[in-house]
Amino acid sequence: xxxxxxxxxxxxxxxxxxxxxxxxxxxxxxxxxxxxxxxxxxxxxxxxxxxxxxxxxxxxxxxxxxxxxxxxxxxxxxxxxxxxxxxxxxxxxxxxxxxxxxxxxxxxxxxxxxxxxxxxxxxxxxxxxxxxxxxxxxxxxxxxxxxxxxxxxxxxxxxxxxxxxxxxxxxxxxxxxxxxxxxxxxxxxxxxxxxxxxxxxxxxxxxxxxxxxxxxxxxxxxxxxxxxxxxxxxxxxxxxxxxxxxxxxxxxxxxxxxxxxxxxxxxxxxxxxxxxxxxxxxxxxxxxxxxxxxxxxxxxxxxxxxxxxxxxxxxxxxxxxxxxxxxxxxxxxxxxxxxxxxxxxxxxxxxxxxxxxxxxxxxxxxxxxxxxxxxxxxxxxxxx
Amino acid sequence: xxxxxxxxxxxxxxxxxxxxxxxxxxxxxxxxxxxxxxxxxxxxxxxxxxxxxxxxxxxxxxxxxxxxxxxxxxxxxxxxxxxxxxxxxxxxxxxxxxxxxxxxxxxxxxxxxxxxxxxxxxxxxxxxxxxxxxxxxxxxxxxxxxxxxxxxxxxxxxxxxxxxxxxxxxxxxxxxxxxxxxxxxxxxxxxxxxxxxxxxxxxxxxxxxxxxxxxxxxxxxxxxxxxxxxxxxxxx
Ligand SMILES: Nc1ncnc2c1ncn2[C@@H]1O[C@H](COP(=O)(O)OP(=O)(O)O)[C@@H](O)[C@H]1O
Ligand SMILES: [Mg+2]
Numbered sequence: 001x002x003x004x005x006x007x008x009x010x011x012x013x014x015x016x017x018x019x020x021x022x023x024x025x026x027x028x029x030x031x032x033x034x035x036x037x038x039x040x041x042x043x044x045x046x047x048x049x050x051x052x053x054x055x056x057x058x059x060x061x062x063x064x065x066x067x068x069x070x071x072x073x074x075x076x077x078x079x080x081x082x083x084x085x086x087x088x089x090x091x092x093x094x095x096x097x098x099x100x101x102x103x104x105x106x107x108x109x110x111x112x113x114x115x116x117x118x119x120x121x122x123x124x125x126x127x128x129x130x131x132x133x134x135x136x137x138x139x140x141x142x143x144x145x146x147x148x149x150x151x152x153x154x155x156x157x158x159x160x161x162x163x164x165x166x167x168x169x170x171x172x173x174x175x176x177x178x179x180x181x182x183x184x185x186x187x188x189x190x191x192x193x194x195x196x197x198x199x200x201x202x203x204x205x206x207x208x209x210x211x212x213x214x215x216x217x218x219x220x221x222x223x224x225x226x227x228x229x230x231x232x233x234x235x236x237x238x239x240x241x242x243x244x245x246x247x248x249x250x251x252x253x254x255x256x257x258x259x260x261x262x263x264x265x266x267x268x269x270x271x272x273x274x275x276x277x278x279x280x281x282x283x284x285x286x287x288x289x290x291x292x293x294x295x296x297x298x299x300x301x302x303x304x305x306x307x308x309x310x311x312x313x314x315x316x317x318x319x320x321x322x323x324x325x326x327x328x329x330x331x332x333x334x335x336x337x338x339x340x341x342x343x344x345x346x347x348x349x350x351x352x353x354x355x356x357x358x359x360x361x362x363x364x365x366x367x368x369x370x371x372x373x374x375x376x377x378x379x380x381x382x383x384x
Numbered sequence: 385x386x387x388x389x390x391x392x393x394x395x396x397x398x399x400x401x402x403x404x405x406x407x408x409x410x411x412x413x414x415x416x417x418x419x420x421x422x423x424x425x426x427x428x429x430x431x432x433x434x435x436x437x438x439x440x441x442x443x444x445x446x447x448x449x450x451x452x453x454x455x456x457x458x459x460x461x462x463x464x465x466x467x468x469x470x471x472x473x474x475x476x477x478x479x480x481x482x483x484x485x486x487x488x489x490x491x492x493x494x495x496x497x498x499x500x501x502x503x504x505x506x507x508x509x510x511x512x513x514x515x516x517x518x519x520x521x522x523x524x525x526x527x528x529x530x531x532x533x534x535x536x537x538x539x540x541x542x543x544x545x546x547x548x549x550x551x552x553x554x555x556x557x558x559x560x561x562x563x564x565x566x567x568x569x570x571x572x573x574x575x576x577x578x579x580x581x582x583x584x585x586x587x588x589x590x591x592x593x594x595x596x597x598x599x600x601x602x603x604x605x606x607x608x609x610x611x612x613x614x615x616x617x618x619x620x
Contacts, residue, residue: 003498010486276482279443280543281471281499283463375443379478 004286008294012301018262019298026255026302026355031310032248033351038314038341039322040244044237045342046178047334048230053120054179054334056229057208061088061221066205071095071108078203079220087213089116090204092194096157098169098187100145107141108186109157111194118210121182122175126190131170133193138183142174149174155187160199167197179334236333252355255302256362263295263366268383274370275379288370295363299356314343390551390583391417391440395449398435398606409435411606413449417585419550422577424586424593427603433587436603437553440585441474442466454550471499475544475582477554481536483528483543489515490524493543500547514546518572534565541569545576554586558593567619570596574620595619 012019052058062068066077074093081090092111097104112119114126121136128134133155137147147153149171156166169189177183195201207221215223267274277287321338377383398410409432417423425433438444439451442458451458454473456465470476483492493514497507515521518538528536537557544552554573558566574596577584586593594600595618602610 006498010491013486272480272482273484275443276478276484278467279441279470279476279478279482280496281467281469283467285463286467376438379443379482 004290004293005297007290008297011294012297019301022255022258022262022298023301023305025251025258026298026359027306027310029248029252029255030302030306030351030355031313032251033355034310034343034348035314035317035341036244036248037241037347037351038343039339040237040241041344041347042341043240043335043339044233046336046339047233047237050178050334050336051181051230051233052226054177055119055182056226057089057118058211058213059209059226060224060229061207061209061216061218062224063205064220064222066093074108074205078200078205080202081204081207082216082218082221085207085216087210088207088216089113089118089210090191091206091208092191092198092200092203093205094157094194094198096155096187098145099154099156100147100151105145106185109155109194110186110188111191112188113192114190118208120177121188122173123188123190125173126188128170128172130172131168133167133169133189134172135169135187135189136173136175137171137187138180139174139176140180140183141185141187142171144184147171147174157197159197165197177334178336181334233333252358256358259295259298259359260362260366263291263363267291267366267370271373271378271381271383274373275375275377278375279379284371284373284375288364288367291367291370292360292364295367296356296360298363299359302355303352314341317341318343386418388419389416390419390454392452393449394451396436396439396446396451397448398432398439398444399447409606410439410446413606413608415601415608415611417583419583420577420581421599422574422584422597423599423601424588424597425601425603426588426594427609428589431603432606433603434555435606437555437585437587440551441476441553442469471496472547473550475547475549475552477537477540477544477552477557479556479559481528481533481540481560483536483539485528487528488524489520489526489528489531489539492528492539493546495543496547510546511542514542517545517576518542518569532565533561534568537561537565537569538572541572541576545580545582548580549582552582552584554584556588556590557586558588558590563592566590566592570619592619 063077063079065073067073074095078092082088089112094109095106096109097106112121112123114123116123123136125136126134131152142148151171152168154166155169156164159165169187195203274287277290278284318341321340323338324335373383393413393415396410396413397408399406399408413436425436427433435444439446439458440453442453442461445459454469456469461469484495487495490511493511494507497510502510512521512524515524518541520535520538520542523531523535528539531539557569561569570593573584576582586597588594597617598614600612600614601608
């Protein structure tokens with residue numbers, strides 16, 4: 001093996017331009033695979049962190065009838081908050097509409113305690129004393145509804161008896177969160193106010209757990225763990241990863257094809273050399289090994305080259321982040337204006353293994369033929 | 385059995401399929417070679433010299449008949465034993481040198497020893513000695529493309545001799561050399577034959593080579609025509 005490595009290195013070093021091209025293309029594949037996956041992993045980590053901090057906490061207890069994907073369940077999905085569980089942050093959900101500048105907008109009204117510490121929502125603004133119904137909204141909803149801090153707007157909702165009621169709410173703060181699911185079409189108000197407005201005192205639709213929370217045995221509340229809540233993000237990112245892989249799969253395919261082609265050509269061009277190896281006492285199997293190692297050596301050289309220019313590039317991008325286009329922010333998944341890629345150990349090692357393995361295989365396939373070569377014909381250069 | 389007997393050929397035939405017939409490159413060759421011989425297979429082009437040498441070196445196999453080389457039946461050798469036979473016991477020299485272009489002179493000569501897994505100090509010592517034999521110690525670091533034809537063939541000799549094989553097979557080694565270089569390498573080989581006791585078998589139709597041989601086997605159309613001992617060669 002040591003001999004094969006040494007010989008392979010010499011041969012590939014002596015092969016000139018072709019080697020350089022193969023190595024360059026292959027090194028691009030390395031860098032792009034690691035870069036794109038690093039961005040996705042960075043996004044994944046950022047999305048999870050933001051979503052935990054702003055929405056999921058350490059798991060949620062949802063009212064048994066509540067289905068977050070079905071707004072018709074909202075009206076009937078509420079129950080009294082379990083007693084002696086200050087670790088649970090109750091959220092009461094209600095449907096309503098607002099009338100900014102005379103237009104009607106359907107919104108989801110969410111009541112949350114102003115003193116909660118579990119989520120990053122700036123709920124202390126819900127204690128604002130200036131007006132009766134201070135609310136907070138996210139930057140996206142602020143933009144789509146054209147509401148600003150200090151604005152007042154008419155809110156209409158149906159009470160438990162199904163009759164309409166109306167009041168003026170006051171925008172006391174606009175929060176900046178990457179999580180669209182707590183922002184788009186939502187208005188957050190003090191849960192005390194919502195209790196009064198809906199006559200559902202001490203009730204909630206869902207309860208958010210904090211770090212110290214223990215499970216709750218109850219038939220009223222369905223527990224969804226943080227991990228289950230995050231699995232949707234994982235799935236979306238995984239799908240995104242697959243679609244972004246097209247780019248480097250193509251590049252890798254080109255590199256592998258070039259290696260394959262080089263191998264086929266070199267077996268033809270280097271027949272006398274193959275014959276000479278056999279005459280000097282190598283078995284043909286060993287020569288196959290030599291040519292295979294030679295082909296996989298391209299990936300080793302590419303690895304060196306890739307780390308040469310890739311490392312500073314990766315470090316630089318990690319520092320400044322990737323700006324995300326406005327349009328890409330509309331994916332329904334938490335996404336920051338800049339994504340900071342994460343180059344995990346397993347990503348780097350995994351990429352190295354895949355590329356080295358793939359180039360070894362495409363080197364081996366043509367080299368395998370050497371085992372069937374007649375050394376006499378090879379020495380005469382008569383193999384077609 | 386004579387313990388100096390190193391090669392025994394019995395009714396050796398080698399044929400190639402041509403159209404729906406067979407072409408015989410070697411016909412019923414029966415002969416013996418002995419330790420320390422400086423012998424040659426002589427004949428016009430196409431007479432079967434290379435075919436015979438390749439069988440002796442276990443690069444090829446007889447169609448029928450038997451070839452026993454250094455105690456091994458060539459027809460029944462495994463790939464590994466055949467490779468070992470060449471690696472340890474048989475050296476090859478070709479008409480076209482066949483040096484490995486990406487290796488230096490030193491590395492070309494070192495190759496067989498690497499396969500033998502000799503230590504680096506052993507290899508260095510043996511390679512430098514072999515290069516001394518052929519007078520190229522000062523060219524050790526050169527690449528083959530920087531050498532003249534005569535020098536290249538000397539490297540090939542060093543490469544074949546570095547493992548001190550019992551048998552050296554040289555297929556028209558002077559065909560690409562001028563007279564001066566031809567005589568040079570022949571003198572070197574003759575000296576190695578005397579000092580190391582290596583048996584040499586040439587294939588040639590070069591008069592200069594014949595002038596050094598102690599035994600000439602004349603081959604014509606794959607058949608041994610004549611086998612002559614030469615007690616006092618012209619250049620010895
Ligand atoms: N693989 C082969 N297929 C068919 N004929 C061959 C093959 N190899 C050699 N021959 C024929 O065998 C004969 C002997 O060849 P060779 O041993 O190379 O002769 P020499 O070395 O004496 O010139 C030639 O006529 C050659 O054409
Ligand atoms: Mg010949």
